[in-house]
Amino acid sequence: xxxxxxxxxxxxxxxxxxxxxxxxxxxxxESVMGVVFFLSACVSIIAVVLICAFMFVRGCPTIxxxxxxxxxxxxxxxxxxxxxxxxxxxxxxxSIYVTAGAIIVGVPIGLLTAVFMxxxxxxKLYKWLMPPINLLAGIPSIVYGFFGMIVIVxxxxxxxxxxxxxxxxxxxxxxxxxxxxxxxxxxxxxAMKAVPESYYEGALALxxxxxxxxxxxxxxxxxxxxxASVILAIGRAIGETMAIIMIAGNQPRLPDSILDGVRTLxxxxxxxxxxxxxxxxxxxxATGVVLFVFILLINLLFNAITSKKER
Amino acid sequence: xxxxxxxxxxxxxxxxxxxxxxxNLEIRDKEITAFIGPSGCGKSxxxxxxxxxxxxxxxxxxxxxxxxxxxxxxxxxxxxELRKRVGMVFQKPNLFPMSIYDNIAYGPxxxxxxxxxxxxxxxxxxxxxxxxxDECKDRLKKSALGTSGGQQQRLCIARALAVKPEIILMDExxxxxxxxxxxxIEELCxxxxxDYTIVIVxxxxxxxxxISDKTAFFLHGEIVEFDTTEKIFSAxxxxxxxxxITGRFG
Numbered sequence: 001x002x003x004x005x006x007x008x009x010x011x012x013x014x015x016x017x018x019x020x021x022x023x024x025x026x027x028x029x030e031s032v033m034g035v036v037f038f039l040s041a042c043v044s045i046i047a048v049v050l051i052c053a054f055m056f057v058r059g060c061p062t063i064x065x066x067x068x069x070x071x072x073x074x075x076x077x078x079x080x081x082x083x084x085x086x087x088x089x090x091x092x093x094x095s096i097y098v099t100a101g102a103i104i105v106g107v108p109i110g111l112l113t114a115v116f117m118x119x120x121x122x123x124k125l126y127k128w129l130m131p132p133i134n135l136l137a138g139i140p141s142i143v144y145g146f147f148g149m150i151v152i153v154x155x156x157x158x159x160x161x162x163x164x165x166x167x168x169x170x171x172x173x174x175x176x177x178x179x180x181x182x183x184x185x186x187x188x189x190x191a192m193k194a195v196p197e198s199y200y201e202g203a204l205a206l207x208x209x210x211x212x213x214x215x216x217x218x219x220x221x222x223x224x225x226x227x228a229s230v231i232l233a234i235g236r237a238i239g240e241t242m243a244i245i246m247i248a249g250n251q252p253r254l255p256d257s258i259l260d261g262v263r264t265l266x267x268x269x270x271x272x273x274x275x276x277x278x279x280x281x282x283x284x285x286a287t288g289v290v291l292f293v294f295i296l297l298i299n300l301l302f303n304a305i306t307s308k309k310e311r
Numbered sequence: 312x313x314x315x316x317x318x319x320x321x322x323x324x325x326x327x328x329x330x331x332x333x334x335n336l337e338i339r340d341k342e343i344t345a346f347i348g349p350s351g352c353g354k355s356x357x358x359x360x361x362x363x364x365x366x367x368x369x370x371x372x373x374x375x376x377x378x379x380x381x382x383x384x385x386x387x388x389x390x391x392e393l394r395k396r397v398g399m400v401f402q403k404p405n406l407f408p409m410s411i412y413d414n415i416a417y418g419p420x421x422x423x424x425x426x427x428x429x430x431x432x433x434x435x436x437x438x439x440x441x442x443x444x445d446e447c448k449d450r451l452k453k454s455a456l457g458t459s460g461g462q463q464q465r466l467c468i469a470r471a472l473a474v475k476p477e478i479i480l481m482d483e484x485x486x487x488x489x490x491x492x493x494x495x496i497e498e499l500c501x502x503x504x505x506d507y508t509i510v511i512v513x514x515x516x517x518x519x520x521x522i523s524d525k526t527a528f529f530l531h532g533e534i535v536e537f538d539t540t541e542k543i544f545s546a547x548x549x550x551x552x553x554x555x556i557t558g559r560f561g
Contacts, residue, residue: 198405202467205362206418206474207395216417221408 052292059289062282071286077252079272079280086283088290090254094169094262095238095294097255098248101173102180102237107230109177110184114226117185118192119214137182145246148175153247160259167249169258175243180233187232191225192218228306235298239291241266265291313340315478315508316361321375323356325368330356332532334375338478338525343500343509345519345540348529348555354512357529358480361510362397363390379478395422398471399480403487404463406455406470411447414455414466418474433473441469442499461492468499472507479503481511485518497522516556520544528552 063071066086074087113133121129152174157166195218203213219226241264249261250271263271269284269291276284316338323331331353338344346354359365360373363384377384384393395418406414415434424430434451438444443465447458455466464484471479481500485493493515500509500522513519519526520540527537528547536543536552547553554560 196405198401198403199407201364201367202401202405202407202470203417203421204367205364205394205399205401206421206470207391208417208421209391212421216421217407 055285055289055292058282059286062279062286063289065279066283066286071283072290075254077268079276079283084280086279086286088265088268088283088287090252091263091265091268091287092290093254094248095264095266095291097169097258097262098172098176098244098264099234099237101169101258102176103230103234105173105177106180106184106233106237110181110229110233111188111226113181113185114188114192114229115214115219118189119210119218133182133185135182136178137186141179141240141242142246144175144179145243148172148243148247156259167247167261169248169255169260169262172244172248172262172264173258175247176237176240179240179243180236183233183236184229187229188222188226191222191229194225195221224305228302231298231302231305235295235302238294238298239266241270245270265294314338315340315380316510317376317378317381318357319376319378321357321360321373321377323353323360323365323374324370324372326370330532331360334534336527336534336537338508338510340508341504341506342524343504343511343522344525344527345523346510346512346527346529347514347516347519348535349560350514352529353532354527354529355482358482358510358512361478361480362394362399364399366390391421395474396476397478397480398474398476400464400467400471400482400484402483404460404467406463406466408454408456410452411455411458411466412451415470415473418470422474437469437473438466440472440503441465442495442502443469459492461488461495464488464492464496465499468496472503476507478508478510481509483512483514486514493518516544528555530555 071086071088072092073089074085075089076085076087077090078085117126117130117133148171152171153166155166156168156171156174160168160170199217199221200213203217204210208216244264245267248264248267250263250267251261252263252268255262265287268287272280273284314337316336318334318336318338321331321334322329334357336357346358348354356365360377361384365371365373373385379388379393379396382388407417412434415437416430419430419433424433435444435448438447443462446462447466450457455463458466464487468479468484485496488496497518500511503509511519511523523540525537526540526543528535528543528549528551530551536547536549538548542548543552544556547556
């Protein structure tokens with residue numbers, strides 16, 4: 001309806017004023033398709049709006065009931081005590097620690113791989129190396145979880161010991177670091193490949209070596225794309241659930257070291273949702289709201305950076 | 312005047328395709344040499360083989376000798392050293408997405424100059440040489456991509472000059488520019504020719520007559536005729552040259 005209205009207004013001024021509009025099957029088909037496209041676009045927008053509304057409507061009153069400070073900054077998560085306390089600060093910290101760890105592990109490896117893939121890898125080798133990296137993105141997170149449990153946890157346990165007995169921030173960081181690699185490698189290397197060849201030629205013509213041209217011209221020119229890949233990776237890391245539950249230990253307490261177990265916001269929801277009732281149940285939804293706000297902020301940052309690139 | 316580039320029996324192949332056939336050419340010091348000819352005749356290819364930009368193209372094979380001051384550039388000179396001595400200005404301005412200052416200073420920095428005072432001096436001199444100092448002295452720290460197309464091309468020339476090359480190769484430097492910017496670039500070439508040897512590829516024959524001392528006419532990968540610009544455009548000795556410059560083909 002809206003589409004046809006706009007169309008009518010558009011033509012009313014110019015052509016329609018001179019020629020009376022005739023019924024035309026072709027035109028009708030076009031307006032119908034216009035409506036179809038519009039409705040399709042609406043589906044995802046409506047979904048976002050509904051999810052936002054659901055989260056905030058269900059979550060915010062709970063946060064108010066528990067008390068904003070008690071909820072966000074409380075360090076005690078005892079939902080089943082006779083006087084329950086719902087402080088999710090340990091889980092916020094847990095998510096931040098694990099995500100930061102994943103960035104520390106994943107970003108350097110990912111960026112160096114991306115530089116190699118984009119500018120140093122021989123074409124023949126590229127054909128063989130890129131598909132496995134892309135495949136990393138398609139592996140289900142439960143499989144990552146198994147891998148972490150069977151391979152990384154024992155290694156960490158044997159090397160460091162620690163209270164978590166292998167299920168720790170360190171383990172989760174390593175595994176998440178691997179999980180975000182395809183995002184970083186894929187996006188960064190295509191950003192670098194999108195840098196005009198003329199920049200590269202310009203640098204070489206001034207006497208720069210291949211390495212210097214890549215490091216001082218191509219990487220800076222691809223800066224915003226690279227940054228965007230890192231931010232997207234942060235989003236992926238903070239939202240990861242399944243793999244994390246299997247290897248992070250899940251203790252709802254403030255960790256003392258990176259060898260301690262930790263519970264993330266996502267893990268908190270999944271672990272207790274099946275038996276939670278009443279305020280406990282609502283507190284888990286409120287935990288989701290906090291996670292949602294994190295993701296929204298990351299997305300805003302992502303949009304700010306990518307739109308700056310287009311300008 | 313002394314011979315700067317001495318090219319003998321040069322053949323160049325892209326895979327199976329022979330792009331240059333038995334090229335013999337002497338480019339003299341402090342002269343402007345123009346390469347003219349229809350598209351695909353090999354003039355840009357020859358230009359690019361003078362600073363070895365053709366090395367980037369897969370399947371490109373070169374035989375014959377290219378000597379710069381008597382030294383073979385494909386055998387006896389480090390490639391970065393060659394490109395320091397033989398600068399290049401491309402068809403489309405290709406300034407880096409950084410400030411004007413950093414663009415001009417890129418070459419000197421590449422060759423190891425780090426002192427700020429020295430870089431400042433090089434930047435100013437190069438911009439003055441390219442007659443663009445007055446237009447951009449107040450915005451050195453601003454992005455170079457914010458300038459107009461003509462200014463960008465002159466900044467590219469300034470960037471090439473900042474490395475203090477002996478020779479500057481120009482690959483149709485004005486083909487993407489408006490007439491006024493074109494005139495500015497041509498005047499600039501005239502100004503700097505006392506200090507530099509310039510080789511310019513151009514589709515614009517008036518441009519060749521206006522600025523060059525020598526002209527080489529290319530056709531199908533061969534040099535048909537190479538002589539003073541005056542002779543080429545007034546009394547060429549080859550019929551094919553005459554046909555081309557009078558617009559009968561090409």
